[in-house]
Amino acid sequence: MMKHFPVILLLVVLTCPFPARAELVSSIAALVNDEPITTFDIDREKEGVEKGLDPSKPLDAAGKEQLRQAALESLIGKKLIQQKVKELDVKVSDEEVRQAIEDVKRTNNITQERLQEALAARGISYDEYKAQIREQLERLRLISLEVRSKIQISEKEARDYYAANPDAFQIDESFHVRQIFFKLDSQASEAERKRVAATAEKVLAEARGGADFATLARKYSQDSSAGEGGDLGFLKKGDILPEIEATLTGMKNGDISALIRTPVGIHIMKLEEHRQGKRQTFESAKPDIEDILYKKKSEERFNQWLADLRKNASIEIR
Numbered sequence: 001m002m003k004h005f006p007v008i009l010l011l012v013v014l015t016c017p018f019p020a021r022a023e024l025v026s027s028i029a030a031l032v033n034d035e036p037i038t039t040f041d042i043d044r045e046k047e048g049v050e051k052g053l054d055p056s057k058p059l060d061a062a063g064k065e066q067l068r069q070a071a072l073e074s075l076i077g078k079k080l081i082q083q084k085v086k087e088l089d090v091k092v093s094d095e096e097v098r099q100a101i102e103d104v105k106r107t108n109n110i111t112q113e114r115l116q117e118a119l120a121a122r123g124i125s126y127d128e129y130k131a132q133i134r135e136q137l138e139r140l141r142l143i144s145l146e147v148r149s150k151i152q153i154s155e156k157e158a159r160d161y162y163a164a165n166p167d168a169f170q171i172d173e174s175f176h177v178r179q180i181f182f183k184l185d186s187q188a189s190e191a192e193r194k195r196v197a198a199t200a201e202k203v204l205a206e207a208r209g210g211a212d213f214a215t216l217a218r219k220y221s222q223d224s225s226a227g228e229g230g231d232l233g234f235l236k237k238g239d240i241l242p243e244i245e246a247t248l249t250g251m252k253n254g255d256i257s258a259l260i261r262t263p264v265g266i267h268i269m270k271l272e273e274h275r276q277g278k279r280q281t282f283e284s285a286k287p288d289i290e291d292i293l294y295k296k297k298s299e300e301r302f303n304q305w306l307a308d309l310r311k312n313a314s315i316e317i318r
Helices: 007-015 039-050 061-087 094-108 112-121 126-146 155-164 190-208 213-220 224-228 242-249 282-311
Strands: 028-032 035-038 174-183 231-236 260-262 265-275 315-317
Touching (some): 028 039, 039 061, 061 126, 061 282, 094 126, 112 126, 155 282, 213 224, 224 231
Antiparallel strands (some): 028 035, 260 265
């Protein structure tokens, strides 16, 4: 199991451009333990980076050379990792590749057909895509074995981080509310305003008379939350319309508001729970702290591990 590696890492295969295959024979730019990196490899790496640059700020000659050097350094690192994968015989099963691709589709909310269309638009076959996913998983597994499995987070480190970052663990005051909303256009006629207000008053009377609020929301509310019984979840103080926030602040759990008029319409709010702002306890924050420190140490240790790989490798740049 590859802990702490989000599926989003695999999405790079979808978002990076896939340049057309080389028509010309490229020359060798570097040798890493006698394995070549070609000028075509460097151009392809550069193209991927250039897609993310601001097109209104073209690179000068020095900038282009700097980009080329960065691309070469990146490829050397990748080549060293590939060689270590082979050396340690790191394996990834077909099922793991399949699950990773399913995770990519689920995260992006796309079908198999849409995935293959996106790949085809970038000039890559589905088999090539699977090979790239396998390579990424092998690298992640290698790094997990060589780097992350050796990292420990002590209780003292976690407590020191908690003490040094009090704002990071502040829980904001929030309100768990349900809403019944009646849309009212700013250009509505007086007759339309009276009609909507009369309907809202009728529904409010039903709600305060004991009718189920969620059922009323499903029947009458014109908000997207109607299907969930008007449930808006927890809304953070400061992120709520001022008219509604002022009303909620004076309510108790279970209360139903009077009609609240805002520029977009008329609202009836039910306060399910009011959470006061407070600082998260160390014990509740500890898993998040450990994750933060784990990722920080992982990056530092990985950079050192890669530097050691490079120091012990035979690298010839031509």
